[in-house]
Amino acid sequence: MQLLKERILKDGTVKPGNILKVDSFLNHQMDIPFINEIGKEFKRRFAGSPITKILTIEASGIGIACIVAQYFGVPVVFAKKAQSLNLDGEMYTTKVQSFTHKKVYDVILSKKFLQPEDHVLIIDDFLANGCALQGLIEIVDTAGATLEGAGIVIEKGFQHGGDALREKGIRVESLAIVDSMSDDSLTFRA
């Protein structure tokens, strides 16, 4: 997505530890008209898929998923990190390793919001090693729902989580794939 690549080059900054900061428009401050363009692009790419639900994970995926969902006309359901007193009843749970935060956390989703008849599009802001995405896919599988694919805003191609999932036959659509980055350069996959 050309608009996104231009925005990353204009407003993104590379920090030590392979961190690409896009917090001025995507995941701290959020440029809503821009995220609407992202929603249109995901709809274009998944136009042929019979999606009934968008699944994401808190926190930074939620706002993007809500804007994207407007183009699909379906509800959003977001998986929560760690146990919450407000969640009861039967839940899907899985564990996810976060390299960014250097810890393992529980991911939970109420069973009533994901059914075998659902066709799921997973939406998230970043894909790096793929741990969070794998956790969500595991939940979709456990629910017996159909995974239509994953729509990722920015994939860190050099961390290979996306390629590993594609090799398993999972449709991963990333709007920008960064294949290398350093203080003064950033290369997108063609």
Place this chain on the structure above:
Amino acid sequence: MQLLKERILKDGTVKPGNILKVDSFLNHQMDIPFINEIGKEFKRRFAGSPITKILTIEASGIGIACIVAQYFGVPVVFAKKAQSLNLDGEMYTTKVQSFTHKKVYDVILSKKFLQPEDHVLIIDDFLANGCALQGLIEIVDTAGATLEGAGIVIEKGFQHGGDALREKGIRVESLAIVDSMSDDSLTFRA
């Protein structure tokens, strides 16, 4: 907001510990067309306010804030809970007591996303004792920005956080105020 009150009566459930679960449409699964109606109502109530930014706090406020922001044509910025490796530079920080999760957590916001010239509308899904909202207000004050008010989807009137803030002169617009609730009844403030 009549539509919201009807939805709470239809789909909300009361759980022990003064918990009102609205997770089928507001803060776990999200009914996006319904949340668009919430956005229109906040815009109607704050139509005369020169809002430049919508502020919320992760996680469940983010999606609502993004949908609401479409009606104001302004960016969303969300405060984060606890320290994140992806946040650097100067930050506003405050501490918030969560009664739901029975702990105190740090709330942080990058200084570059809230400026003295900003006119801020705070958006959140719930207001009970008002601790989270007070933390956000403190950040707005520290930034030297102008607080135009708070737009809350559901206020637990019997926990009095909203009334305390109104007494201080803060404009708190709650779309539904629950004044009492039990297993088999729920009373809204007129």
